[in-house]
Amino acid sequence: MLIPISLLVFLVIISFRSFVKDLYLDAGLATKAKNVETENLEWLNRFGKTATFLKNDIKLIKRNKRARSTVMVSVLFLFYGLLFFTGAVETYEGPVWRIFAAIFVTGGFLLSFGQFVPSWDSSYYPLMMSQNIRYKEYLSSKWWLMVIATLISTVLASGYLYYGWDVYLAIIVGAIYNIGVNSHVVLWAGAYVKTPIDLTSNKKAFGDKQAFNAKTLLLSLPKMALPMILYAIGHYAYSPYAGYAVVAVAGVAGFAFKNAVFSKIEKIYRTEKYKTIWAYKQKK
């Protein structure tokens, strides 16, 4: 018991360090954009705008306590799976709980950061709303950030291979579902969240009614319950692998609807715009 845990901790620390080093260098992003330039200009233009926001979001996370805590949450959630896969908690031993764990292990950042889009930008929302910005570009930068974080979590979670291929397969399926479906659900729900965030204070990051109230918990139900139900259907109708397949297919299908979902979210953003600006103006 002690060996696997310490091994996992070790692995996570090593890989987390290297990813932080690579990810946070803006220079890395800039050169990437430059390399693409010669290949296809039109694509670069689109990537360029998204990269503009992406660079900003990385600075947002690096330089603000409240935003940094979402990275901590995702690291904590990485270990959450231990409760399930080690059999430490008896009630979690049913096969369906594996998917539940996998969603959390790979989606810590997605869930904790995504639920407050666009509140992260609340202190300068009027700027974003009057600048030369297309909603789609703004949204897609947040989406990419969540996707990248999910992929990194999935790689870090490879420590769970210790508990068998089957466990890691569940985690990969969870990641696919997170990227394909939950990333959309989170952005969608976020469009209705109008709580301004004071970036500089960390007081309210945990256990605060803003962060974990009944409403946000309720909103997270479809994110958790749906993949569990999908898995259960496949698992009990045929086999565990069929269960994984059903969840993965749902994830891929969600991914295919990305444009449609983004248009829908964009519409919500637009109709909620005045209310959101007004709500962000009300100081805590």
Place this chain on the structure above:
Amino acid sequence: MITIHNLTKRYTGNTVLNIDHLEIHKGGSFGLVGNNGAGKTTLFSALLDLIQPTSGYIENKGIKVNENEEWKSITSAFIDETFLIGYLTAEEYFYFIGELRGQNKADVDALLSQFEDFFHGEILGQKKYLRDLSKGNQKKAGIVAALIGNPEVIVLDEPFANLDPTTQIRLKKIIKELSADPEITVLVSSHDLMHVTEVCDRIVVLDKGEVVKDIARSEETLKELEEHFNK
């Protein structure tokens, strides 16, 4: 350039803005004066589509601002600190705005070099985030950011407030130079009658949301305004 049609804004029964018709022509500088609560910021917010009018609409270059976003590429504004990104340094902020407006680093640098005087060595190369700068310096950064990317309409709300006298004089020079360009329309609001009469060639007085005076600047303007506010 900008046309206001039957614009009203009511908050819980209180009318804060009520303008039948107002046309602001291309080029030149337009000054908005009035006491607190006269509706100056409300009007600018409506122009930037940050609030929803109770009735009526505003057109910017023939585009209804609440229906189409095309005006955003030709318009820029600095209203208050919500137009600043606190966790960026001034340079990062300028480049960010530049990228949004299709300007590369060299373009932005070229523009910034014209404002060295105005910055007075307190903005660039500070290694400080904008949120850690003084109110006056934040304002300088916000005003210059609003000039990035060749906007045709520039909206500045209370640009003179919080600036020291030297910077106010430099800002007046900047606004005069901008409005000398026939392609650029500058909209400025202020509490300071002297500043406004000095830089604006047309001055509109708002009172309780209504236009009570609309005058082309002349020798008599300052006196006329002072008499109006001394009633």
